[in-house]
Amino acid sequence: MSTLAHVFEAAGLATVALGSIRAHMAGVAPPRGLFCDFPLGRPLGRPADPAFQHRVLAQALDLLQTARGPTLAEFPESIEDDENVTLACPLPPRFDPDAHPAVDEARALRPGFDRAVARYGNRAGTGRVVDADDIPAAVEAFARVADGTPWKEAGIPGIPARVAQDIRGYYETAALALAEHTPGAWETTRWFLDATETGRTLRAARQRLEDAGVSRNVWFYLMPGG
Amino acid sequence: MTDRQAKALTADLELPTFDATAFTIPPPLGTATVAIVTTASLHHPDQDDFAPTDTSFRILDPARRDLQLGHWSPNFDATGFAVDVNVVFPIDRLQELADTGRIGAVAPHHLAFAGNQFELTQIRLDSGPAAAKLLRADGVDVVLLTPV
Numbered sequence: 001m002s003t004l005a006h007v008f009e010a011a012g013l014a015t016v017a018l019g020s021i022r023a024h025m026a027g028v029a030p031p032r033g034l035f036c037d038f039p040l041g042r043p044l045g046r047p048a049d050p051a052f053q054h055r056v057l058a059q060a061l062d063l064l065q066t067a068r069g070p071t072l073a074e075f076p077e078s079i080e081d082d083e084n085v086t087l088a089c090p091l092p093p094r095f096d097p098d099a100h101p102a103v104d105e106a107r108a109l110r111p112g113f114d115r116a117v118a119r120y121g122n123r124a125g126t127g128r129v130v131d132a133d134d135i136p137a138a139v140e141a142f143a144r145v146a147d148g149t150p151w152k153e154a155g156i157p158g159i160p161a162r163v164a165q166d167i168r169g170y171y172e173t174a175a176l177a178l179a180e181h182t183p184g185a186w187e188t189t190r191w192f193l194d195a196t197e198t199g200r201t202l203r204a205a206r207q208r209l210e211d212a213g214v215s216r217n218v219w220f221y222l223m224p225g226g
Numbered sequence: 227m228t229d230r231q232a233k234a235l236t237a238d239l240e241l242p243t244f245d246a247t248a249f250t251i252p253p254p255l256g257t258a259t260v261a262i263v264t265t266a267s268l269h270h271p272d273q274d275d276f277a278p279t280d281t282s283f284r285i286l287d288p289a290r291r292d293l294q295l296g297h298w299s300p301n302f303d304a305t306g307f308a309v310d311v312n313v314v315f316p317i318d319r320l321q322e323l324a325d326t327g328r329i330g331a332v333a334p335h336h337l338a339f340a341g342n343q344f345e346l347t348q349i350r351l352d353s354g355p356a357a358a359k360l361l362r363a364d365g366v367d368v369v370l371l372t373p374v
Contacts, residue, residue: 011358
């Protein structure tokens with residue numbers, strides 16, 4: 001992003017770049033940068049908090065008065081990820097004992113997903129490669145991988161990382177409706193990875209692929225983290 | 227998974243360097259036209275999704291809120307954007323600034339690139355300058371750059 005700042009300034013556009021990774025802001029040194037110590041994914045800080053967002057913008061736009069660059073300022077308020085907080089989100093009881101637990105769970109979350117989409121839209125949920133109707137089948141494909149089926153034979157309906165994004169997006173969007181509040185950053189991700197059957201299944205599939213010597217590009221981006 | 231862990235994953239990335247820092251002095255903010263350019267890989271549903279290592283950009287309509295997050299990295303929180311586009315793409319805040327006269331105008335188009343790029347030559351030499359040309363043609367004076 002800071003690269004674009006350099007390109008745009010050279011073309012006669014004044015720029016202000018926001019960023020939440022201090023080393024990157026300092027290293028690429030955009031002509032005007034505002035480092036904001038916020039969680040990744042929330043560069044304006046707080047969703048649904050216009051006053052806070054305006055404070056960020058005000059400081060960013062003030063940098064346009066500087067006479068030369070590069071200049072790097074820091075927003076005075078930090079937002080910490082409370083690493084001990086995982087979304088408290090009720091999961092539905094088992095419905096179909098014959099289904100894989102993760103598949104059963106994914107099916108049961110559909111009403112929550114639909115309620116969240118009705119309220120917020122489907123901005124970060126499904127649809128990159130898998131629509132909501134096909135999420136349970138995609139989950140089942142990763143369950144097969146976790147059980148030892150070679151990934152190319154498991155029926156994963158697209159590039160595995162992209163399919164996994166849709167599955168995570170489906171769960172995290174459903175969680176917005178089940179929690180009925182705006183979670184802090186990473187709270188729903190921790191819930192998905194650690195508290196759900198599908199999170200555990202995806203983690204097991206990833207481990208199975210790594211152990212089998214499959215290319216890192218296939219398994220590394222199946223879920224957040226290294 | 228924590229934000230600290232996600233940021234640690236970026237520690238070894240090789241960063242581009244620039245021999246000189248181009249610098250444009252904008253007109254007074256109260257007369258300036260402002261655009262948002264984000265590297266969050268946003269697109270409208272009827273536009274193409276971003277491919278891996280996609281160096282092109284999408285043109286975003288400021289009147290629309292049907293935006294989708296097409297970024298390939300799993301290492302950021304997406305729920306903030308799911309709830310409020312403005313936490314990544316502060317289009318409503320920009321319009322409020324225009325309404326109060328703090329900025330001159332909101333640009334007629336905004337742009338989205340894909341972040342998480344490791345080879346930046348195309349962006350530096352091709353799509354970046356093309357984006358700048360489009361923004362200049364729209365009368366844009368100031369660009370707010372946002373990541374995800």
